[in-house]
Amino acid sequence: xxxxxxxxxxxxxxxxxxxxxxxxxxxxxxxxxxxxxxxxxxxxxxxxxxxxxxxxxxxxxxxxxxxxxxxxxxxxxxxxxxxxxxxxxxxxxxxxxxxxxxxxxxxxxxxxxxxxxxxxxxxxxxxxxxxxxxxxxxxxxxxxxxxxxxxxxxxxxxxxxxxxxxxxxxxxxxxxxxxxxxxxxxxxxxxxxxxxxxxxxxx
Amino acid sequence: xxxxxxxxxxxxxxxxxxxxxxxxxxxxxxxxxxxxxxxxxxxxxxxxxxxxxxxxxxxxxxxxxxxxxxxxxxxxxxxxxxxxxxxxxxxxxxxxxxxxxxxxxxxxxxxxxxxxxxxxxxxxxxxxxxxxxxxxxxxxxxxxxxxxxxxxxxxxxxxxxxxxxxxxxxxxxxxxxxxxxxxxxxxxxxxxxxxxxxxxxxx
Numbered sequence: 001x002x003x004x005x006x007x008x009x010x011x012x013x014x015x016x017x018x019x020x021x022x023x024x025x026x027x028x029x030x031x032x033x034x035x036x037x038x039x040x041x042x043x044x045x046x047x048x049x050x051x052x053x054x055x056x057x058x059x060x061x062x063x064x065x066x067x068x069x070x071x072x073x074x075x076x077x078x079x080x081x082x083x084x085x086x087x088x089x090x091x092x093x094x095x096x097x098x099x100x101x102x103x104x105x106x107x108x109x110x111x112x113x114x115x116x117x118x119x120x121x122x123x124x125x126x127x128x129x130x131x132x133x134x135x136x137x138x139x140x141x142x143x144x145x146x147x148x149x150x151x152x153x154x155x156x157x158x159x160x161x162x163x164x165x166x167x168x169x170x171x172x173x174x175x176x177x178x179x180x181x182x183x184x185x186x187x188x189x190x191x192x193x194x195x196x197x198x199x200x201x202x203x
Numbered sequence: 204x205x206x207x208x209x210x211x212x213x214x215x216x217x218x219x220x221x222x223x224x225x226x227x228x229x230x231x232x233x234x235x236x237x238x239x240x241x242x243x244x245x246x247x248x249x250x251x252x253x254x255x256x257x258x259x260x261x262x263x264x265x266x267x268x269x270x271x272x273x274x275x276x277x278x279x280x281x282x283x284x285x286x287x288x289x290x291x292x293x294x295x296x297x298x299x300x301x302x303x304x305x306x307x308x309x310x311x312x313x314x315x316x317x318x319x320x321x322x323x324x325x326x327x328x329x330x331x332x333x334x335x336x337x338x339x340x341x342x343x344x345x346x347x348x349x350x351x352x353x354x355x356x357x358x359x360x361x362x363x364x365x366x367x368x369x370x371x372x373x374x375x376x377x378x379x380x381x382x383x384x385x386x387x388x389x390x391x392x393x394x395x396x397x398x399x400x401x402x403x404x405x406x
């Protein structure tokens with residue numbers, strides 16, 4: 001009976017309303033846990049100022065995205081505020097098989113599809129400290145017009161209905177605290193008996 | 204919608220074979236998380252050198268323990284290597300109601316009884332890096348005769364059969380790493396959606 005290393009990576013799904021500060025939390029998380037592979041999604045939406053192709057998203061046109069759907073190249077995809085967002089299956093499968101943890105940043109529709117296909121994935125939902133604070137953050141970002149912001153707030157209220165389907169709820173009050181909680185969640189998931197039974201020989 | 208504090212403490216059950224170094228891990232854990240209440244068990248076994256009444260155990264005689272059983276004062280109790288070990292119910296209930304996390308150090312029979320009564324408790328099993336290492340640690344402790352050590356090793360093999368009933372498996376190779384993993388597990392459990400739904404008003 002001796003300790004062995006884990007053989008398969010963990011799939012981690014992160015969702016949360018637009019404006020909650022998910023990208024900042026993810027940056028902090030990835031700087032602490034550089035062994036995690038962050039799956040860059042494909043989208044048909046326009047890049048925001050400061051966003052780079054292949055870093056924040058793979059930015060593609062609608063025809064390209066619809067070809068990927070037809071070819072079944074996507075683990076999940078969804079249409080959100082008139083744009084497609086989707087996740088490539090091939091790369092994720094390779095990383096998990098190589099024992100590397102994979103992080104997905106996807107909205108609730110996409111997460112529901114991943115949940116149906118990968119029930120062993122870890123599902124984490126990030127909320128702001130309050131709804132008023134979410135509104136403040138969306139206004140502070142100042143990239144969207146007021147009607148778009150109101151649309152995002154309505155959408156957030158709908159997304160909140162999905163929270164009970166997530167394993168964990170993290171409040172993004174302070175970015176470093178939220179990232180630390182996610183790191184603790186991933187450590188705990190590594191310690192799950194079902195993921196470690198191969199650690200104990202002869203049982 | 205705003206963040207609220209949790210209202211109820213978490214019950215944490217820690218088990219592991221004799222000699223795995225559980226007491227040392229627990230000391231490290233409690234020095235980091237001083238908000239946790241460590242439930243001191245009652246036992247009829249003799250104190251070892253360095254053990255103090257009310258700190259390591261409440262040491263009582265057999266008649267006293269059997270009176271506690273008759274009065275239903277115990278959450279669980281078990282007989283183990285010809286001695287009783289048990290947990291008082293009253294104090295634990297008070298602490299949990301006050302929002303304080305409670306840590307129990309109990310063996311597998313007792314843990315099974317707690318699991319039946321408190322399915323929301325967190326169950327953590329601690330193993331040594333190998334069975335050979337467990338044998339070395341038991342011999343190094345040098346408080347027991349060889350036949351007692353052999354009895355403890357046989358008992359450990361039986362206890363290992365219970366591991367699949369535990370939520371988490373922690374390997375005590377380095378004490379500080381094992382304690383850090385347990386702290387991460389407790390943080391993650393605090394983040395569980397079911398424990399935080401009251402954080403999100405209006406859902």
